[in-house]
Amino acid sequence: MKLTSEQVNDIAIESRLLLTEQELDGATRYINNFLDILDSFKELDLTDVEPFSFAEALECPLREDKVCAFPDTEAILHESEHVDGSYFKVPRIMEE
Amino acid sequence: MSELTFTPVIGIEIHIRLKSDSKIFCSCSTNTDAPANTNICPVCMGLPGSLPHLNHRVVEQGMLAGMALNCGIRPKSLFFRKSYFYPDLPKGHQISQCDLPITTSGYIEVHDSEGNLKKIRVHHLHLEEDVGSLHHSASDGRLEGADTSYVDYNRSGTPLAEIVSEPDVASAAEAVEYVTTLRRRVIYSGASDVELEKGMMRFDANVSMKCSDGRWGRKVEVKNMNSFKALERAIEYEIKRQKKIMLSGGEVIQETRHWNDSKGVTTGSRLKEFYRKFIVEPDLPPLYISQEWVNRVRARMPEMPDVRANRYVSEMNLPREVADFITDDKNLADYFESCVKAGANPVRAAHWVRTEVLRVMNEKQLKIQNFMITPEVLAGLVNRVDEGKLSTTQGKEVFDYMCANNCGVDEAVKNLGITEGGVAGSALDEIIKSVLAANPDVLNEIKSGLDKKGKKLKFLQGLVMKESKGQAKPQEVAEAIANAVK
Numbered sequence: 001m002k003l004t005s006e007q008v009n010d011i012a013i014e015s016r017l018l019l020t021e022q023e024l025d026g027a028t029r030y031i032n033n034f035l036d037i038l039d040s041f042k043e044l045d046l047t048d049v050e051p052f053s054f055a056e057a058l059e060c061p062l063r064e065d066k067v068c069a070f071p072d073t074e075a076i077l078h079e080s081e082h083v084d085g086s087y088f089k090v091p092r093i094m095e096e
Numbered sequence: 097m098s099e100l101t102f103t104p105v106i107g108i109e110i111h112i113r114l115k116s117d118s119k120i121f122c123s124c125s126t127n128t129d130a131p132a133n134t135n136i137c138p139v140c141m142g143l144p145g146s147l148p149h150l151n152h153r154v155v156e157q158g159m160l161a162g163m164a165l166n167c168g169i170r171p172k173s174l175f176f177r178k179s180y181f182y183p184d185l186p187k188g189h190q191i192s193q194c195d196l197p198i199t200t201s202g203y204i205e206v207h208d209s210e211g212n213l214k215k216i217r218v219h220h221l222h223l224e225e226d227v228g229s230l231h232h233s234a235s236d237g238r239l240e241g242a243d244t245s246y247v248d249y250n251r252s253g254t255p256l257a258e259i260v261s262e263p264d265v266a267s268a269a270e271a272v273e274y275v276t277t278l279r280r281r282v283i284y285s286g287a288s289d290v291e292l293e294k295g296m297m298r299f300d301a302n303v304s305m306k307c308s309d310g311r312w313g314r315k316v317e318v319k320n321m322n323s324f325k326a327l328e329r330a331i332e333y334e335i336k337r338q339k340k341i342m343l344s345g346g347e348v349i350q351e352t353r354h355w356n357d358s359k360g361v362t363t364g365s366r367l368k369e370f371y372r373k374f375i376v377e378p379d380l381p382p383l384y385i386s387q388e389w390v391n392r393v394r395a396r397m398p399e400m401p402d403v404r405a406n407r408y409v410s411e412m413n414l415p416r417e418v419a420d421f422i423t424d425d426k427n428l429a430d431y432f433e434s435c436v437k438a439g440a441n442p443v444r445a446a447h448w449v450r451t452e453v454l455r456v457m458n459e460k461q462l463k464i465q466n467f468m469i470t471p472e473v474l475a476g477l478v479n480r481v482d483e484g485k486l487s488t489t490q491g492k493e494v495f496d497y498m499c500a501n502n503c504g505v506d507e508a509v510k511n512l513g514i515t516e517g518g519v520a521g522s523a524l525d526e527i528i529k530s531v532l533a534a535n536p537d538v539l540n541e542i543k544s545g546l547d548k549k550g551k552k553l554k555f556l557q558g559l560v561m562k563e564s565k566g567q568a569k570p571q572e573v574a575e576a577i578a579n580a581v582k
Contacts, residue, residue, distance in 0.1 A: 014181075053174065058381035060175075065116050065153035068123035070137035077133055079143070086132040087246035090183040092232060 001035050003028060100343065101308040104335050106265035106301055108274060108327075112257045113226065113296040114157040115288050120225050120255035121148035121191065128229075128294075132248035140225075140253030142187030147379050150175075154223060154255040155198070155383065159393045161257050161287035162199025162221045164400065165278060169390045173198045173222075175377040183247055184227040191377055192258070197222030198383070204281070205402070206273040208266065216274045217262035228252040257287070263302065268331040272324050275299065280401045284426050292323060299327045303334045305342060313338050314350035318362055321355050330355040334362055404429060412442035422446060427464045431471050438475035445478055452492065456499050468502050469495070477505050489566065490514050515567050524572065527563045528580050531556060542581050553577060 003011075008028045012019050019027060070076070082089040119126055122139035138146040159169050174196040177189040202218035228249040259278065265271045279290045279297060290297050299321040305313040318334055321327045333355075338348045353362040399407075401423040408419035423429045428449065435445045453474070457464060469477075477498075481491035486509070497508040532539050538552050547553060553574075560573050 053376045054378075054381055060150050060381045060383040062152040062155065063123070063149045065118050065151050066123060067118045067125045069135070070124065073134055073136050076136055076138065076141055076143070084244075084246065086134070087231070087248060088133070088183075089244050090230075090247055092243050092245045 001039060002032050003035065102335075102339050102342065103306045103308075104266055104331075105263045105304045105306055106267075106271060106331060107263035108261045108265060108271060109300040109302070110259040110275060110278065111226075111298045112161065112259065112279075112282060112288050112290055113294075114154055114161065114223075114255040114257055115286070116151055116153045116157060116255055118151060119253035120151050120154045120223065121253055122146075123149075124253065126254045128251045128254065130250055132246075133250065135250045136252070141249060142185075148175075148191060148377070150380060150383065151255065155385070156393055157255070157287040158198045158221065158223045158257055159385070159390065160285040160397065161259075161282050162202065163394060163397050164281040164285035164287065165199075165202035165204060165218045165221060165259065167199035167202030167218060167221055169199050169385055169393075170197065171385055171387075172196065173383045173385070175223075175380040175383070176374040177377050179373045180227075182227070183245065184230050185252060186228075186249065190225060190227065191380070192224035193222035194374055196382075198385070204261075204274055204277050206270050206277065208270065214264075214270075216264045216270070219260045219262050221257050221259045224256050224258055226251050226254045226256045263304075268328045268335070271301065271331050272328045275324060275327060277402065280424060284398055284401050286396070286398075295322060298322050301327065301331055301334070303331060303338065305335070305338045305348070307342055311342065313342055313348040316348060316350065316362075317352045319352060319354055320357075326355060326357050329357075329360060330362060333360065337362065398426070401426070401429070408442070408446075412436070412446075414442060414446050418446050418450060421450060425464070431464050431467070434471035435475045435478070438472040440475035440478040441482055444482055445475065448474060448478055448495075452495050456496075460499075469498055473498070473504060480505065484569075486514065487566070487569075513565075524560075524564065524568055524576055525580075527560055527568075528573075528576055531559045531563060532580060535559070539581060553581070556581075 005024050005028045008031060009019065009024055012024070012027070077083055077086065077088070080088050116126055118124060119135075119140055122137050124135045124137050124140055127135060139148060162169060173193050175191050176194045178192045178194065179188065180190045181188055197220040199222075200220040202221070203215040204218060205213050205215055208214045228247050229251050231246040231248065261274065265274060275297075279292075282288050283290050288296060301318045301321070302315050303318060304315045307313070316334060316338065318330050321330050334353070341348050351364055353364055355362050405416070405419040405423040408414040408423065409416055412419075414422075422432050431453070432445060432449050435449065436442045440448075453464070453467065453469075456462070457467065462468075474495075477486075477491060477494060480486045481488055486494065490512075493512055494505060494508040494514070497503070497512055498505065501508070501511075503511075535556065538556060541547055542552050542556075556577050557570070557573050560577065561568060561570065564573075
């Protein structure tokens with residue numbers, strides 16, 4: 001599998017990155033080299049092998065359904081520069 | 097050339113808010129009515145370094161909801177990060193079970209257009225977190241059209257179950273029955289209150305059309321329905337729209353459309369589609385559910401409403417409509433059953449619950465759990481009416497008196513001056529005697545055979561009923577007067 005420089009540019013835009021022509025060429029080469037390595041895995045027969053997710057055999061820890069309010073919600077609100085009263089402000093997003 | 101026919105092929109996705117005190121991955125309250133952004137913490141705000149911690153009760157609520165839909169519980173499920181770039185979810189991804197959901201392969205029964213039962217298969221139910229709410233009008237009251245949206249993250253991280261059906265629904269009516277039945281069953285299971293007015297149930301529908309000439313239309317996803325009526329109207333609209341396109345030889349485009357409730361139309365969405373990529377949530381190891389845990393949760397499942405309604409019809413001879421009505425609300429059905437257990441005739445008890453109990457509940461804005469007359473006391477009253485000790489009218493008077501004064505049947509009967517069993521025997525004879533004595537002319541007319549149409553006799557019966565304050569039985573009065581005037 002190979003990605004075109006247009007596809008890499010799309011990914012960069014989704015990641016909020018602006019690349020110069022030179023950087024885009026470099027990134028495309030780098031990603032494609034990596035994809036070549038992944039392609040070599042196709043030689044393996046993985047028919048009965050479950051997809052790998054976790055290195056250790058862990059179980060999801062569960063917690064009791066108990067409310068414990070965070071003590072400083074104001075501090076969270078003021079992590080943002082864009083606050084109006086108790087609301088976060090974002091650019092208006094048209095829904096229709 | 098034969099006329100073309102079209103078969104709608106519809107799948108429905110439903111989001112239901114699960115009932116819990118705290119959010120799915122953090123300990124913030126699920127109260128979304130609290131002042132904006134007061135139930136937030138680093139976890140539901142996606143701040144760096146915070147870790148999700150799964151709520152035990154939410155897992156059980158998911159199991160209960162799945163069981164209510166006849167789904168099987170999977171021994172292993174997994175959470176994923178679903179990439180999602182929108183300001184109502186600050187992490188940039190939604191934590192959701194996608195490929196490995198907690199419950200799968202269920203069904204809900206509905207009636208097809210010919211009235212036969214058919215199964216709508218439920219593909220799966222998975223757990224996920226809800227997003228925050230965006231307010232497009234300004235918080236300071238400025239009109240819409242401002243260039244800013246306001247975000248409240250109180251809802252972000254509240255637990256949701258997403259329920260995905262197979263494309264087995266063939267009409268808007270089936271869709272409504274499917275979601276109505278599903279909602280009732282989930283409420284019974286205790287997994288959610290599913291209050292529609294609070295936005296606890298939201299629908300998307302995938303609609304496509306199959307034509308009798310072999311053509312298949314593309315699938316259109318219709319979003320933005322949050323009431324049964326909106327779902328019904330949106331599907332009906334979409335069926336008509338797609339049929340029209342196909343009849344004119346056009347092709348239905350695969351797209352996402354939004355239902356506009358005020359205009360009654362669906363419109364193509366101009367929203368940019370996101371990259372819907374998934375990766376395994378590295379902060380949440382697999383969720384393992386043992387058979388023993390499943391058994392414990394299953395033991396809490398009550399009888400489902402449709403099963404209960406069928407039992408009322410087959411064992412108690414309730415008309416189907418009445419059985420469906422009573423079982424619609426679990427608490428009302430519990431009240432009715434307690435009344436029957438206390439000895440009331442089921443058909444009569446159902447009638448009393450449906451008319452008198454509901455009337456007072458509505459008048460006084462009461463829930464059945466807080467109703468002033470216990471089912472056992474109501475059973476006593478129903479029985480006295482049944483046995484003829486009280487007339488139906490008297491029974492209703494007693495019922496109203498008990499509601500107003502919070503007292504039992506005996507006290508109400510006594511305070512209302514009602515003679516149980518009615519006025520009969522010598523008491524009735526006394527009344528007749530005094531009525532006849534006060535109306536000698538009428539008596540003479542009858543005795544001399546002038547009352548050919550029996551009008552005078554009826555007049556006397558009316559006077560006796562009045563004197564007995566309605567407590568005599570009309571049939572007995574008629575016979576007793578007929579004997580007295582011979």
